[in-house]
Amino acid sequence: MKNSIKIKQAFSVDRTTFQDIFFIPILAISLAISLGLLLLLLTGESYQTALTALIALFVGSFGSVSALSETLTAATPLIFAALGIAIGFRAGLFNIGAEGQIIVGGLAAVIIGFSVELPLMLHLTLMLSVGAAFGAGYAFISGWLKAFTGAHEVITTIMLNLIAFRLLDFFLRLPFIQKEGRNDPISKSVLDTAELPRLLVLIDPNLRIHAGFLLAILAVILVYWIIFHTTIGFEFRMVGTNLNAAKYAGVNSSLTIVLAMSAAGLCAGLAGASQISGVLGRATSGFSAGIGFDAIAVALLGRAHPIGVLFSGILFGALVAGGREMQVSAGVSLDLITVIQALIIIFVAAPILVKSIFPWFFGKK
Amino acid sequence: MKIELKEISKSFGPVAANTKINLSVSSGEVLGLLGENGAGKTTLMNILTGLYQPDSGQILIRDQERKFYNPRDAIKNGIGMVHQHFMLVPVFSVSENVILGNEPITNVNRINKKEAREEVLKISSKYNLDVDPDELVERLPVGVQQRVEIIKILFREAELLIFDEPTAVLTPQEVLDFFRIVSNLKKSGKAIIFITHKLHEVIQICDRINVLRRGEMVGEANPKKTSNSELAELMVGRSVNLKTKRPKINRGKVLLETKNLQVMSNKKEMGLSNINLKLHENEILGIAGVQGNGQTEFIEALTGLRKISSGEISYFDKRYTNLSPRKIHKMGIKHIPEDRQKQGLINEFSIIENVVLNTYYEDAFSNNISLNWNSAKSEAARVMKQFDVRASSETIPANNLSGGNQQKLVIGREMSRKINLLIASQPTRGVDVGSIEYIHSQIISARNAGIGILLNSTELEEIIALSDRIIVFFEGKIVAELSSNTDPQIIGMAMAGVVN
Structure with missing residues (x-):
C-alpha cells in the first residue's frame, strides 16, 4: 500500500501514463528491429539470413545462461552511466560528457588497481571510490562553469570529452602506467585484489557477469531514493523542471547544478571503474568504447527514471550481446545494431509517430 | 451585416467546451461576451475565427451558411480578432506589421511600402486612431500597439471585430480611449464582440450582453437594466458577494x-x-x-x-x-x-x-x-x-x-x-x-x-x-x-x- 503510493508519486511527476511508459518503448523496439531487418533485405541479403539474424539477436542475448551473462555484463556500465545522465536530466542538465567522465574515472581506477597493495575488499572499495570521485571531479568542472559563468553544459562536456581522449593516450604512455615492454598505449593490469569477482564461477568460470551488476542494481535503488525521497533530489527536480519556481522556493540553484553534475560524473566514473575492474582488467586507448554516448540513449529510453534506466540498460546490453551472435551466425555487420539502437531512440523521442503507426494500442486520440 | 452562430457544439475528448450555443451580432452593435475562465468563450471565438471547426452547428453570415476551415476563411468573410496577447513583430514598423501576410505589391513584384503607409494613415484618420505608420512597434505604448492590431484587421476589411480581454493591459486613461475607439467603430457600422470578465465594462459599452457558463449560454442581459451582481450571479451560477467588507481597524507598529x-x-x-x-x-x-x-x-x-x-x-x-x-x-x-x-x-x-x-x-x-x-x-x-x-x-x-x-x-x-x-x-x-x-x-x-x-x-x-x-x-x-x-x-x- 505504502509502496503503491510511492510509485504513483514517482510517476505522477512524469505525467506519463501507463501507455506511454510501457507501450511506446516496446513498440519502438519492435519497429526498430523490423526496420533494421528490412534494411538488411534491401541490401540484398536473403530472407534466410534476415531470419537467422533475428533469431541470433534473441538467442545471443537471452537464449542461454552465457547469453544472459553477456547481456548483463554489457548492461552494467551502461546502467551506471545512464543513472548519472538521468540525474542530470532531472536537474535540467544535458550531460554529454559521460564518456569523458568514464575515461577519467576508469584511468584513476586502473592506477589504484595496479599500484596499491591492499586486501581484496579494501582494494576494490578504494579503486571504485577513487574512480567515482575522479568522474565526479571531472563533471564538477562543467557544473561549476554552468553555475557560475553560464557556459552551457553541452558545450563544456563535449570539449571535456575530447580532452579526456587525449589525456588518456598521454597517460597510457607514461612509464609509470604503461605496461612493461609495450610501445602502444596500454596500462599495466590491475592486481587480483582489485578485480570485481565473477558471479557465476560455480557454473562456468568463463561467464563474465561480475559483481558490478549487483552494484548497478544497488545504484538504481539508491538513485531512485535520492531523486524521489531526499531533499537534494527534490531540489534537483525543482531546478530541472522550473528554475524560476526553484529560485522562488529558496533553492540555491547554482549549488544544485554543481551537485547534480558532480553526481552524474560520479555515476559515470563508477561505470568506468567497474568496467576496468570487472571486465577489462586494464585501460587501453578507447576502452570507454562509446559507453558514455550509448548511456545517453539508455537514459532517454528509460525516461530519466532509475527503474526505466535499469530496463533500457539491459535492453541495450542485450543488443550488444545479441549483435555479436548475429555477426557470428548470420554474418551480419555489427553496425546494424547501431542502426537499430538509433531507430529505437528516434521512435521513443517521437511518441506521436509510434501512436499513429499503432493507433489501436492507444485508443482514440 | 449579420453574423449568427447556431447550435454550435464543440468538445475536446470528454470535455464539452461549447454546447449548442446560439449567438448573433449585427452591424453597428457591440455584443458583450461574459464568462469566467474556462466557460468556453475562447473556444467559441476560435470557432468563429476559423481556428477550430465545430462538431455541429452552423455559422451564418448574411443568412448564408459558411464553413471556415482555417483563419484565412474567416478573414475573407470579414471576421477579425484582436488577441489578448498581441501578434505583432516588435522590430517592424507599424505599417510593416499591418501589411504582414497581405502585402500590397508594385507591378515589379516588390512590396509597395508607399501604398501600405497611405493605407495605414487613411484607416488611422478615419477611425481617429492616431497612429504613426513609421514608428517601430516596440517603441509604442501598449495602448497604441492595440490600435495597431485594430488597424491590422481593418486593413483586411473586417466587418466583425472581436476583442479578447482588451482592457486587461491598459491604464484607466487608455481604457477610456479604447471605449471611444469602439464607439467610433460602431458608428461606422462595424459589428463588435467584446470578451471580458469585467462587469462594469460590459455594462458601460455593450448594447447586449451574453453570458456563458460551463460551455453553455446561460443568459442574455440588457446593460441598461442589469446590475453587476445580477451579471456575476449569471456567470457563477450562484449569488456572489461583490462588495468586500473591510472593517475599520487601527494599524499597528x-x-x-x-x-x-x-x-x-x-x-x-x-x-x-x-x-x-x-x-x-x-x-x-x-x-x-x-x-x-x-x-x-x-x-x-x-x-x-x-x-x-x-x-x-x-x-x-x-x-x-x-x-x-x-x-x-x-x-x-x-x-x-x-x-x-x-x-x-x-x-x-x-x-x-x-x-x-x-x-x-x-x-x-x-x-x-x-x-x-x-x-x-x-x-x-x-x-x-x-x-x-x-x-x-x-x-x-x-x-x-x-x-x-x-x-x-x-x-x-x-x-x-x-x-x-x-x-x-x-x-x-x-x-x-x-x-x-x-x-x-x-x-x-x-x-x-x-x-x-x-x-x-x-x-x-x-x-x-x-x-x-x-x-x-x-x-x-x-x-x-x-x-x-x-x-x-x-x-x-x-x-x-x-x-x-
Missing part, C-alpha cells in the same frame, strides 16, 4: 520599511529609484500602477530574488538587504508571486510536492536528508481543506487544477505557515469570480489578524476595494501616496505619471 531603495535596471527591466515606504501591522498597502513600472522588480527586491544596489530594507526594525529568498521566507515574509504558473507552482509536480515547495526542508517534512511524504501529504490535505482547493486527490499534478484552485493552493501554502508579512502580487489574476471573493476575504481576515499586507495588482478596482493606503508606481518611482477613498480618476492619472 511599523513592520516593513524601505529607505532610498535602488535597483539597477537592465535592458528589459525597470530599475527602481528611491523607494521609501512604510507598512504597518493590520494594514493593506496597495501598489497601483500599469504593469512594467517597477512593481515586479520592487517585489523581487523585497523577497530576495533581485539584488539591491543601494538603500535598505528593515523588517521589525531589523535591517535586511540582499538576504536569500529562503532566509526571508523563514523570517515570516511570505510571497504570493505574480505568476503562479511560472513561479508559484511547478505545474508538473503533484499538489503534495507543491504544498511543500518552499518548506520541504523544515523539520515537519524532512530530517535534512530524506523527505517525509506522508506528513507532506497530510499537510496538502489540510491546506486543501482549509483553503477550499478542489481536486480529486492530492497526487494529481498542479496543472490539472483550474486557475482559481491553483491560486488558492499558492495562497494556502503561504498563509498557513508562520506569517507576519504577506506580499501578494496579482492574487486574483485569471481567477474565477467565486475564488476572487474567497481570496479577498482571506486577505482581509489576515489583515484583521495583525498581518501586514503589501498588495500589488494591476486591477485598480481590487486595489481600491482592499487597500487601506495606496501608493502608485510609475517608471520605477513612487509618484503618489493616496488614501483608499481617493477618486479612481486621480489614481488613474497618477498611474499615467500625471501628478499635481
Whole structure:
C-alpha cells in the first residue's frame, strides 16, 4: 500500500501514463528491429539470413545462461552511466560528457588497481571510490562553469570529452602506467585484489557477469531514493523542471547544478571503474568504447527514471550481446545494431509517430 | 451585416467546451461576451475565427451558411480578432506589421511600402486612431500597439471585430480611449464582440450582453437594466458577494520599511529609484500602477530574488538587504508571486510536492536528508481543506487544477505557515469570480489578524476595494501616496505619471 503510493508519486511527476511508459518503448523496439531487418533485405541479403539474424539477436542475448551473462555484463556500465545522465536530466542538465567522465574515472581506477597493495575488499572499495570521485571531479568542472559563468553544459562536456581522449593516450604512455615492454598505449593490469569477482564461477568460470551488476542494481535503488525521497533530489527536480519556481522556493540553484553534475560524473566514473575492474582488467586507448554516448540513449529510453534506466540498460546490453551472435551466425555487420539502437531512440523521442503507426494500442486520440 | 452562430457544439475528448450555443451580432452593435475562465468563450471565438471547426452547428453570415476551415476563411468573410496577447513583430514598423501576410505589391513584384503607409494613415484618420505608420512597434505604448492590431484587421476589411480581454493591459486613461475607439467603430457600422470578465465594462459599452457558463449560454442581459451582481450571479451560477467588507481597524507598529531603495535596471527591466515606504501591522498597502513600472522588480527586491544596489530594507526594525529568498521566507515574509504558473507552482509536480515547495526542508517534512511524504501529504490535505482547493486527490499534478484552485493552493501554502508579512502580487489574476471573493476575504481576515499586507495588482478596482493606503508606481518611482477613498480618476492619472 505504502509502496503503491510511492510509485504513483514517482510517476505522477512524469505525467506519463501507463501507455506511454510501457507501450511506446516496446513498440519502438519492435519497429526498430523490423526496420533494421528490412534494411538488411534491401541490401540484398536473403530472407534466410534476415531470419537467422533475428533469431541470433534473441538467442545471443537471452537464449542461454552465457547469453544472459553477456547481456548483463554489457548492461552494467551502461546502467551506471545512464543513472548519472538521468540525474542530470532531472536537474535540467544535458550531460554529454559521460564518456569523458568514464575515461577519467576508469584511468584513476586502473592506477589504484595496479599500484596499491591492499586486501581484496579494501582494494576494490578504494579503486571504485577513487574512480567515482575522479568522474565526479571531472563533471564538477562543467557544473561549476554552468553555475557560475553560464557556459552551457553541452558545450563544456563535449570539449571535456575530447580532452579526456587525449589525456588518456598521454597517460597510457607514461612509464609509470604503461605496461612493461609495450610501445602502444596500454596500462599495466590491475592486481587480483582489485578485480570485481565473477558471479557465476560455480557454473562456468568463463561467464563474465561480475559483481558490478549487483552494484548497478544497488545504484538504481539508491538513485531512485535520492531523486524521489531526499531533499537534494527534490531540489534537483525543482531546478530541472522550473528554475524560476526553484529560485522562488529558496533553492540555491547554482549549488544544485554543481551537485547534480558532480553526481552524474560520479555515476559515470563508477561505470568506468567497474568496467576496468570487472571486465577489462586494464585501460587501453578507447576502452570507454562509446559507453558514455550509448548511456545517453539508455537514459532517454528509460525516461530519466532509475527503474526505466535499469530496463533500457539491459535492453541495450542485450543488443550488444545479441549483435555479436548475429555477426557470428548470420554474418551480419555489427553496425546494424547501431542502426537499430538509433531507430529505437528516434521512435521513443517521437511518441506521436509510434501512436499513429499503432493507433489501436492507444485508443482514440 | 449579420453574423449568427447556431447550435454550435464543440468538445475536446470528454470535455464539452461549447454546447449548442446560439449567438448573433449585427452591424453597428457591440455584443458583450461574459464568462469566467474556462466557460468556453475562447473556444467559441476560435470557432468563429476559423481556428477550430465545430462538431455541429452552423455559422451564418448574411443568412448564408459558411464553413471556415482555417483563419484565412474567416478573414475573407470579414471576421477579425484582436488577441489578448498581441501578434505583432516588435522590430517592424507599424505599417510593416499591418501589411504582414497581405502585402500590397508594385507591378515589379516588390512590396509597395508607399501604398501600405497611405493605407495605414487613411484607416488611422478615419477611425481617429492616431497612429504613426513609421514608428517601430516596440517603441509604442501598449495602448497604441492595440490600435495597431485594430488597424491590422481593418486593413483586411473586417466587418466583425472581436476583442479578447482588451482592457486587461491598459491604464484607466487608455481604457477610456479604447471605449471611444469602439464607439467610433460602431458608428461606422462595424459589428463588435467584446470578451471580458469585467462587469462594469460590459455594462458601460455593450448594447447586449451574453453570458456563458460551463460551455453553455446561460443568459442574455440588457446593460441598461442589469446590475453587476445580477451579471456575476449569471456567470457563477450562484449569488456572489461583490462588495468586500473591510472593517475599520487601527494599524499597528511599523513592520516593513524601505529607505532610498535602488535597483539597477537592465535592458528589459525597470530599475527602481528611491523607494521609501512604510507598512504597518493590520494594514493593506496597495501598489497601483500599469504593469512594467517597477512593481515586479520592487517585489523581487523585497523577497530576495533581485539584488539591491543601494538603500535598505528593515523588517521589525531589523535591517535586511540582499538576504536569500529562503532566509526571508523563514523570517515570516511570505510571497504570493505574480505568476503562479511560472513561479508559484511547478505545474508538473503533484499538489503534495507543491504544498511543500518552499518548506520541504523544515523539520515537519524532512530530517535534512530524506523527505517525509506522508506528513507532506497530510499537510496538502489540510491546506486543501482549509483553503477550499478542489481536486480529486492530492497526487494529481498542479496543472490539472483550474486557475482559481491553483491560486488558492499558492495562497494556502503561504498563509498557513508562520506569517507576519504577506506580499501578494496579482492574487486574483485569471481567477474565477467565486475564488476572487474567497481570496479577498482571506486577505482581509489576515489583515484583521495583525498581518501586514503589501498588495500589488494591476486591477485598480481590487486595489481600491482592499487597500487601506495606496501608493502608485510609475517608471520605477513612487509618484503618489493616496488614501483608499481617493477618486479612481486621480489614481488613474497618477498611474499615467500625471501628478499635481
